[in-house]
Amino acid sequence: xxxxxxxxxxxxxxxxxxxxxxxxxxxxxxxxxxxxxxxxxxxxxxxxxxxxxxxxxxxxxxxxxxxxxxxxxxxxxxxxxxxxxxxxxxxxxxxxxxxxxxxxxxxxxxxxxxxxxxxxxxxxxxxxxxxxxxxxxxxxxxxxxxxxxxxxxxxxxxxxxxxxxxxxxxxxxxxxxxxxxxxxxxxxxxxxxxxxxxxxxxxxxxxxxxxxxxxxxxxxxxxxxxxxxxxxxxxxxxxxxxxxxxxxxxxxxxxxxxxxxxxxxxxxxxxxxxxxxxxxxxxxxxxxxxxxxxxxxxxxxxxxxxxxxxxxxxxxxxxxxxxxxxxxxxxxxxxxxxxxxxxxxxxxxxxxxxxxxxxxxxxxxxxxxxxxxxxxxxxxxxxxxxxxxxxxxxxxxxxxxxxxxxxxxxxxxxxxxxxxxxxxxxxxxxxxxxxxxxxxxxxxxxxxxxxxxxxxxxxxxxxxxxxxxxxxxxxxxxxxxxxxxxxxxxxxxxxxxxxxxxxxxxxxxxxxxxxxxxxxxxxxxxxxxxxxxxxxxxxxxxxxxxxxxxxxxxxxxxxxxxxxxxxxxxxxxxxxxxxxxxxxxxxxxxxxxxxxxxxxxxxxxxxxxxxxxxxxxxxxxxxxxxxxxxxxxxxxxxxxxxxxxxxxxxxxxxxxxxxxxxxxxxxxxxxxxxxxxxxxxxxxxxxxxxxxxxxxxxxxxxxxxx
Amino acid sequence: xxxxxxxxxxxxxxxxxxxxxxxxxxxxxxxxxxxxxxxxxxxxxxxxxxxxxxxxxxxxxxxxxxxxxxxxxx
Numbered sequence: 001x002x003x004x005x006x007x008x009x010x011x012x013x014x015x016x017x018x019x020x021x022x023x024x025x026x027x028x029x030x031x032x033x034x035x036x037x038x039x040x041x042x043x044x045x046x047x048x049x050x051x052x053x054x055x056x057x058x059x060x061x062x063x064x065x066x067x068x069x070x071x072x073x074x075x076x077x078x079x080x081x082x083x084x085x086x087x088x089x090x091x092x093x094x095x096x097x098x099x100x101x102x103x104x105x106x107x108x109x110x111x112x113x114x115x116x117x118x119x120x121x122x123x124x125x126x127x128x129x130x131x132x133x134x135x136x137x138x139x140x141x142x143x144x145x146x147x148x149x150x151x152x153x154x155x156x157x158x159x160x161x162x163x164x165x166x167x168x169x170x171x172x173x174x175x176x177x178x179x180x181x182x183x184x185x186x187x188x189x190x191x192x193x194x195x196x197x198x199x200x201x202x203x204x205x206x207x208x209x210x211x212x213x214x215x216x217x218x219x220x221x222x223x224x225x226x227x228x229x230x231x232x233x234x235x236x237x238x239x240x241x242x243x244x245x246x247x248x249x250x251x252x253x254x255x256x257x258x259x260x261x262x263x264x265x266x267x268x269x270x271x272x273x274x275x276x277x278x279x280x281x282x283x284x285x286x287x288x289x290x291x292x293x294x295x296x297x298x299x300x301x302x303x304x305x306x307x308x309x310x311x312x313x314x315x316x317x318x319x320x321x322x323x324x325x326x327x328x329x330x331x332x333x334x335x336x337x338x339x340x341x342x343x344x345x346x347x348x349x350x351x352x353x354x355x356x357x358x359x360x361x362x363x364x365x366x367x368x369x370x371x372x373x374x375x376x377x378x379x380x381x382x383x384x385x386x387x388x389x390x391x392x393x394x395x396x397x398x399x400x401x402x403x404x405x406x407x408x409x410x411x412x413x414x415x416x417x418x419x420x421x422x423x424x425x426x427x428x429x430x431x432x433x434x435x436x437x438x439x440x441x442x443x444x445x446x447x448x449x450x451x452x453x454x455x456x457x458x459x460x461x462x463x464x465x466x467x468x469x470x471x472x473x474x475x476x477x478x479x480x481x482x483x484x485x486x487x488x489x490x491x492x493x494x495x496x497x498x499x500x501x502x503x504x505x506x507x508x509x510x511x512x513x514x515x516x517x518x519x520x521x522x523x524x525x526x527x528x529x530x531x532x533x534x535x536x537x538x539x540x541x542x543x544x545x546x547x548x549x550x551x552x553x554x555x556x557x558x559x560x561x562x563x564x565x566x567x568x569x570x571x572x573x574x575x576x577x578x579x580x581x582x583x584x585x586x587x588x589x590x591x592x593x594x595x596x597x598x599x600x601x602x603x604x605x606x607x608x609x610x611x612x613x614x615x616x617x618x619x620x621x622x623x624x625x626x627x628x629x630x631x632x633x634x635x636x637x638x639x640x641x642x643x644x645x646x647x648x649x650x651x652x653x654x655x656x657x658x659x660x661x662x663x664x665x666x667x668x669x670x671x672x673x674x675x676x677x678x679x680x681x682x683x684x685x686x687x688x689x690x691x692x693x694x695x696x697x698x699x700x701x702x703x704x705x706x
Numbered sequence: 707x708x709x710x711x712x713x714x715x716x717x718x719x720x721x722x723x724x725x726x727x728x729x730x731x732x733x734x735x736x737x738x739x740x741x742x743x744x745x746x747x748x749x750x751x752x753x754x755x756x757x758x759x760x761x762x763x764x765x766x767x768x769x770x771x772x773x774x775x776x777x778x779x780x
Contacts, residue, residue, distance in 0.1 A: 281753035492766040
């Protein structure tokens with residue numbers, strides 16, 4: 001027998017994730033639900049000596065009727081007993097301080113016929129509000145096992161385990177449906193049950209109301225259900241509204257019987273007091289601006305020592321490899337190709353870790369919900385949504401997780417626009433490009449004794465990204481017309497102290513997936529590039545070397561080696577690619593060498609700096625010059641063959657900078673867009689508009705500054 | 707007298723929901739505990755007066771004014 005599946009279900013903020021971490025500890029992994037891209041968190045929970053259960057953490061929902069894409073998966077599993085993740089037992093996590101709303105979901109899960117255990121959580125919070133919950137009485141009225149737990153401290157987990165085992169051996173189900181749809185539509189429900197061989201009236205209702213969203217139904221089944229609905233003149237919305245009201249009516253007496261409420265004084269809680277401040281017209285925005293500043297400070301200043309450390313470490317290792325391994329193409333591949341690629345990935349880890357640490361803290365504490373509230377009105381003007389704030393902020397680290405974070409946006413159009421503009425936010429991968437080019441052409445000077453010029457230049461690039469993202473959203477809003485009404489209904493959770501183990505897990509997960517996902521791509525490209533730059537068609541490489549020796553007979557030593565290296569590069573496959581696209585990029589001020597870097601960074605922009613260092617250093621020989629300063633020096637020394645002056649003029653550098661602000665140079669992002677929109681049209685639109693923007697803006701910059 | 711809605715409440719004012727004038731929106735609001743007969747209290751407003759935060763069923767719910775205006779009060 002395969003491992004039994006236990007699903008965790010519950011309202012957002014009911015303590016589901018805490019319980020998941022308590023049950024599975026570090027024995028958890030992130031995957032995908034089959035057929036959809038919603039992240040599936042699962043882990044193992046040892047039940048007894050022989051059996052380990054697989055615990056699946058389902059997205060938090062308020063009801064079985066999904067309001068956004070990530071919520072869809074809950075119904076998709078619970079309404080389909082053939083689903084590979086269909087649970088043997090569902091643990092419904094319930095917030096005892098808000099029983100009415102939490103029991104709504106519970107009664108729906110129970111009515112679907114899933115054996116359930118109710119985990120009564122947050123009893124301490126209820127106690128503080130003067131509510132005393134009698135779990136025994138509640139269990140009797142609901143007709144299923146109830147366990148009192150504290151998901152934060154781990155109290156009650158043994159009892160929970162016993163209850164789950166009991167439900168697996170001999171399921172106790174509630175004696176009758178909490179809401180029987182046959183009361184209003186007996187014939188329709190009976191016919192649906194017969195046609196689709198369903199074993200519950202409530203499941204039949206779900207087929208009728210939600211069949212468009214059920215991935216497990218085929219086209220003819222959907223048409224069949226539509227025909228039934230038409231024939232009986234069934235109004236889904238009216239019925240669904242009735243269902244919710246009826247359920248609340250049934251729940252009310254159960255709750256009032258199980259809960260004794262002392263009239264707590266009606267003074268505002270400290271959470272409400274804090275809200276007065278955080279939602280204040282002046283203080284609200286001031287605090288948010290301060291928080292953003294803190295995030296940037298962390299990414300750029302605090303992460304720097306760690307990044308330098310990683311850089312030095314990789315360079316040292318590379319040097320060691322070069323001195324200790326026998327010279328030859330394999331060693332070159334390992335050092336110039338593989339190690340350079342790995343270093344390029346690892347160096348971003350501190351920034352990503354800091355960003356996700358801060359975002360996780362903001363989410364955990366409950367502050368992020370306030371940010372969404374104060375930003376909604378402004379975002380709405382541009383076709384976005386208060387919930388777009390999180391993706392846009394995350395976009396400063398990496399657009400891929402940012403795009404995945406858009407799933408919580410319930411409105412299709414708001415979500416689509418957010419996905420399309422998020423990559424314009426300058427991500428961590430652009431940072432090394434910005435850093436090198438700014439250092440090249442902007443003097444390291446203070447103005448007004450306060451602001452560092454290079455820092456200002458960097459900030460202006462980030463602002464350019466932000467402004468263009470907002471402006472693009474406003475333009476997209478004009479093109480994407482929709483009948484669907486945008487909505488923003490959201491629970492404001494009370495402020496809580498962050499759970500540190502939870503925060504640590506989140507950071508670890510994001511870093512791990514970044515290194516693994518982005519790392520593979522960068523590594524592959526680095527290797528391919530190294531091969532393309534080291535070999536040429538036929539004997540062109542040898543000819544180039546002979547030519548170089550003949551033409552520069554006066555040169556000796558390093559100068560000769562460099563000359564040969566650059567001739568060989570020009571003759572290589574990569575060099576020929578560069579020459580091929582040179583006419584197209586000449587108006588932007590770029591030559592064939594930059595062309596190679598552009599092409600190679602097409603799949604991942606973080607490759608740009610690595611390519612530049614490979615191009616300008618292949619054949620250079622000594623291993624210790626892989627640091628950024630040396631690349632910068634090489635770029636500074638590069639001459640423009642046409643003018644004889646420096647190649648990297650301010651005009652060229654700014655043209656490149658502006659190009660990288662806009663250019664959609666990231667396969668992973670395009671793949672994420674494709675997965676999230678389930679179409680090839682939107683990644684194509686994204687690629688098209690961003691590239692056009694990049695080319696035009698870089699062209700304008702170069703021509704104006706030249 | 708024209709119907710007042712939750713969107714017309716002042717901060718700290720309480721009211722009882724009577725009915726909805728938009729069925730689609732009512733589905734979402736009902737699930738969150740905004741039921742006919744339930745008491746709501748306007749707890750706070752976002753800086754630009756929109757969205758607003760309601761106290762309903764013992765917790766705090768944020769929504770846009772346009773959504774609040776679909777809930778008519780007595």
